[in-house]
Amino acid sequence: MSAQIIYGDQLAQSLREDMKQEVKKLKNKGVVPKLVVILIGDDPASKSYVSGKQKAADFIGIDSELITLPSSTSETELLKLINDLNHSKGVNGILVQLPLPEHINEQHIIEAINPDKDVDGFHPISIGRLLTNQDTFLPCTPLGILTMLKSKNIEIAGKHVVVVGRSNIVGKPVGQLLLNEHATVTYCHSKTKDMSLYTKTADILIVAVGQAGFITSEHIKEGATVIDVGVNRIEDGSLTGDVNFEQVKEKAAYLTPVPKGVGPMTITMLMKNTIKAAIAQTK
Ligand code: GUN
Numbered sequence: 001m002s003a004q005i006i007y008g009d010q011l012a013q014s015l016r017e018d019m020k021q022e023v024k025k026l027k028n029k030g031v032v033p034k035l036v037v038i039l040i041g042d043d044p045a046s047k048s049y050v051s052g053k054q055k056a057a058d059f060i061g062i063d064s065e066l067i068t069l070p071s072s073t074s075e076t077e078l079l080k081l082i083n084d085l086n087h088s089k090g091v092n093g094i095l096v097q098l099p100l101p102e103h104i105n106e107q108h109i110i111e112a113i114n115p116d117k118d119v120d121g122f123h124p125i126s127i128g129r130l131l132t133n134q135d136t137f138l139p140c141t142p143l144g145i146l147t148m149l150k151s152k153n154i155e156i157a158g159k160h161v162v163v164v165g166r167s168n169i170v171g172k173p174v175g176q177l178l179l180n181e182h183a184t185v186t187y188c189h190s191k192t193k194d195m196s197l198y199t200k201t202a203d204i205l206i207v208a209v210g211q212a213g214f215i216t217s218e219h220i221k222e223g224a225t226v227i228d229v230g231v232n233r234i235e236d237g238s239l240t241g242d243v244n245f246e247q248v249k250e251k252a253a254y255l256t257p258v259p260k261g262v263g264p265m266t267i268t269m270l271m272k273n274t275i276k277a278a279i280a281q282t283k
Helices: 008-028 044-060 075-087 106-112 124-131 140-151 171-180 195-199 262-282
Strands: 034-040 063-069 093-096 160-164 184-188 204-207 225-228
Touching: 008 044, 008 140, 008 262, 034 044, 034 075, 034 262, 044 063, 044 262, 063 075, 075 093, 075 106, 093 262, 124 171, 140 171, 140 225, 140 262, 160 171, 160 195, 171 184, 171 204, 184 195
Parallel strands: 034 063, 034 093, 160 184, 160 204, 204 225
Antiparallel strands: none
């Protein structure tokens, strides 16, 4: 058996077409969704993510402003900027690209963003709402993963979801999101002993560890759905996931590729959250 590949880029493109129509209608009502992205320093990966966000916003018709600041920017200066944007009526969504330079406390910054404009879904209020299953801005990668699973009608309720990785951005929230969808959720991480004991029982395996080829066919059950969140640059300069694609595709029922998998969906969900913010703030 060879897995059906879930192409996130194709799904993302079709969702962006839908959003373009939605934004057109909003504009007719005088609502122009606006996202402000703050990029500090010149990390090449961050620059590339941010340019992907700008491109998606342009396509959909979302007004997006990029504020680039030098890595010498102080925490106080950044907090002041966020405070201004919190109070700026035309700004619906605020995203501060992570990671931040070491002298800036990431948590201080995340907590300074008005939860009504928290399109990343990283604010403790957003996370608390996710935990208690209330309407909120869902973190973009977890929401992208859920959307990919639903696009293939993959059953979640009652299934065993194993999440490998426990980051605040992906691992932890994706487990919570799928728990809300009635999955049985197990988290594995760097201190887990005999990881394959757990991964082998996963109906849906979500991997976000940042190690090229970490998951092999030995780790998975025949017929599993495998979602690869990893983006690793290898020696030849190409991008590869956390899953050994060639091995796992012979055993899994569904598998996401890298690139063209989860990545484009993450950006698309950011646009979805920005439109949601604009609508909520217009009411
Ligand atoms: N850095 C890597 N992924 C993300 C993300 O989803 N949001 C932000 N703000 N920074 C990131």
